[in-house]
Amino acid sequence: MSESTPDEEQVNRCECAGKTFEQLKAYENFEAAQAATRCGVECGGCVPYIKLMFACGETAFDIDDPRLAEYE
Ligand code: FES
Numbered sequence: 001m002s003e004s005t006p007d008e009e010q011v012n013r014c015e016c017a018g019k020t021f022e023q024l025k026a027y028e029n030f031e032a033a034q035a036a037t038r039c040g041v042e043c044g045g046c047v048p049y050i051k052l053m054f055a056c057g058e059t060a061f062d063i064d065d066p067r068l069a070e071y072e
Pocket of ligand 1: 013014015016017039040041042043044045046047
């Protein structure tokens with residue numbers, strides 16, 4: 001693997017559904033986003049990040065953002 005910059009280590013999308021958090025933010029809440037895009041359905045790795053995104057409004061997170069503990 002090549003070296004990654006801090007930017008590349010940020011989580012900003014559901015890889016499985018191919019949707020950025022910016023796109024998912026257009027939905028009313030997590031449930032609505034999931035129903036429409038199937039985000040968080042496949043591997044589930046993005047679920048805490050998406051929930052945090054709806055809670056705080058940011059669309060990119062550190063992989064180990066301490067706020068994620070509330071949503072795991
Ligand atoms: S990254 Fe979102 S379900 Fe896998």
